[in-house]
Amino acid sequence: MRAAVRTGLLGLTIAFKDDVPPPPPCDPNVPIAPTDVLIKVKSAAINPVDYKLPRLVGGTVVGIDLSGTVERVGADVTDFKVGDNVFGRSPIIGGRGGSLADFALVPMDEIAIKPEWLSFNQAAALGVAYLTGLQSLRAGNVSKDSSVLIIGASGGCGIAGVQLARALGASRVVGVCSGRNFDFVKGTSGMELELIDYTKEGSIEKFRGENIGKFDCIYDTVTGSGRGEDYVASMMPLLKESTGTYVQINGSPTTMARHVIGRMKAQRKVVFTSGKGKKDLEEIVSLLKIFVARPHLDVKTFDENGVKGAFEQLRGRRTKGKIVFNME
Template structure:
């Protein structure tokens, strides 16, 4: 099996090898899990910033693919389902995931698009839920041109926010506008940043 193997306890140095054993899977032992043939996978900062003993020897969390086997207690998925979600060791031909950490892929999403969703969008959603964003809310997104930031813009729109202020560098202003930000503040321009916070204090 091909996989991106972590070469050190810390750091992001990987070795791509093709002689790795496939993950062991037993429907009775892995009763609440599924074995997936990975079609696409994504890399997030968490993949190379956390140590090996936390995330495992194979890189990757985000993936999309096709279910090959299901545990005996799994009822929401069957062999052949197209899914995406999170699994330790997603940068490999096959991965094992808890059935509660995946969902079915819709036909309007490619495998590539689906694999880019889990970590960034769940992180963005958690932030918006903590902020209690609802219809008509105003949202300030710092680092808006990164993965989580762009996800937060999409989600803010879907949740009904009417004012979405994106803070990012000027070179990425068009990107965040095209994604749905209603205002953009260039953090590299100190005067603009100070003016924004002065005018919006307490709002």
């Protein structure tokens, strides 16, 4: 089958191949685990984690996010049947292989039924970015009338955060991104929101000066992304005193260590997308339906050039919304 695979000594190079062995249960004579679902992948999205992990951790086939059609189910699978259209994740831990392939084998509690009003490409984009957005906004107690600051508002996780914050009822949503992406973020979010251009000298400082103690939640998708950007110290004072929460999804080794040993500083949290995703995926669909919001896509062809170009673009950290491969 076609697949994007990790190659080289550590498996940190990503290459397109068309002779990768399919998951064994593609052969009807090979048993399928009771809780597994075999999916004919129609669309698969990519995330920075896909190129950050070596083969030893991430496995040979790259990718987590997918949508497609159920080909075969294990004996204990009751929520899905052959022919159902589904979307979700092929998780790194507990997964049976990645999503950038013609077929993927996934645990039944990591997928949900794809609604008709989302295309396969759109549904594939929801896994990692929207689950992270939902779980982060939850960690920040975002609900009706919350004020939320989203750092990195034009990226995959950022746009998800903006759309979900709106659907959760936040009354003030402010995004930080580069000015050239303002129209794109406004268009995709479908709401009136304030945007701050971090590339314009003095704009962050001015915004900070006017907003001390005003936010219930800061959702930071940028800090610790590998280029030394760190918003934590400069933005923490914008939280409401004692009740606001700073949620980050990446960070320095010290922050990560503190998170792992449960010693995060007051009002700060690190979120790693977790748990079995099915219920949260269903909630995401319900929330997006409120405003008929959809992810913004940059659709690529699944071939050698498409895979190479897409990962170069993703590594460049200038992606607008989500990069998705149309696998059909």
